[in-house]
Amino acid sequence: QYCIQLINPNTCQSMTENMASAARSVAAPDTRILAVSPDSGVNSIEGHFDEAIAAVGVLQQVNAGLRQRVDGHIIACFGDPGLLAARELASGPVIGIAEAAMHLATMVATRFTIVTTLPRTVVIARHLLQQYGFSGHCAAIRTIDLPVLALEQDSPLPGEKIRQQCIEAMKYDNSGAIVLGCGGMAGLASELTRELGIPVIDGVTAAVKMLESLLSLGLTTSKHGDLAYPVPKPVTGIFSQLNPA
Numbered sequence: 001q002y003c004i005q006l007i008n009p010n011t012c013q014s015m016t017e018n019m020a021s022a023a024r025s026v027a028a029p030d031t032r033i034l035a036v037s038p039d040s041g042v043n044s045i046e047g048h049f050d051e052a053i054a055a056v057g058v059l060q061q062v063n064a065g066l067r068q069r070v071d072g073h074i075i076a077c078f079g080d081p082g083l084l085a086a087r088e089l090a091s092g093p094v095i096g097i098a099e100a101a102m103h104l105a106t107m108v109a110t111r112f113t114i115v116t117t118l119p120r121t122v123v124i125a126r127h128l129l130q131q132y133g134f135s136g137h138c139a140a141i142r143t144i145d146l147p148v149l150a151l152e153q154d155s156p157l158p159g160e161k162i163r164q165q166c167i168e169a170m171k172y173d174n175s176g177a178i179v180l181g182c183g184g185m186a187g188l189a190s191e192l193t194r195e196l197g198i199p200v201i202d203g204v205t206a207a208v209k210m211l212e213s214l215l216s217l218g219l220t221t222s223k224h225g226d227l228a229y230p231v232p233k234p235v236t237g238i239f240s241q242l243n244p245a
């Protein structure tokens with residue numbers, strides 16, 4: 001009975017489709033997943049500049065979701081771009097895949113390792129750990145040193161490098177769980193968990209189940225305080241699409 005809007009903040013359609021199938025594989029039978037991505041922006045998010053651009057696209061999609069009366073929103077990029085702004089705009093709950101995966105990891109292990117893509121995005125994950133209060137829980141942030149879109153090519157290399165970093169994490173990091181640090185890794189978690197014998201958590205599937213939990217408990221974004229709807233004012237020019245629905 002829920003309609004969840006899954007927003008891939010980059011414009012790579014194949015990634016949107018891949019994460020949508022991962023989301024649908026865990027969604028409750030009567031949960032509908034509406035997978036979208038911005039009409040314009042960047043085809044992969046690999047740094048602060050890309051994040052800033054993607055955040056505007058996320059807000060445009062949240063607005064579209066509001067008009068379609070979706071029950072909640074997932075921001076499916078490991079930088080959780082635009083998360084708090086999206087919570088101001090939205091009436092339903094909004095969850096970022098990084099925060100979802102991190103929360104679940106702390107419930108099954110005392111420390112976790114994040115495995116992400118490019119070294120330059122490590123600082124983004126570090127900032128989120130601080131913002132969410134999980135710095136003490138994260139033993140290490142590892143990278144496969146491949147661009148995000150390498151995950152969309154038909155090659156075994158990214159999967160192999162992720163597996164290798166998971167094995168290194170198990171050997172050297174004293175971590176009890178792994179967090180996959182990219183929306184494009186969504187389909188890999190269950191096989192890696194089975195093969196390696198350690199919880200490997202993907203934020204897309206984690207966010208779907210957390211959103212269903214919030215909705216079933218009647219919990220939604222608080223409009224008391226700083227996440228109240230934006231102060232009404234004209235939003236002009238290229239941002240006019242962001243005027244609240």
Ligand SMILES: O=C(O)C[C@H]1NC(=O)NC1=O
Pocket residue numbers: 010043044045046076077078079116117118121148181182183184
């Ligand atoms: O920061 C990253 O490596 C991953 C991030 N970039 C992207 O386009 N989707 C993501 O989840």
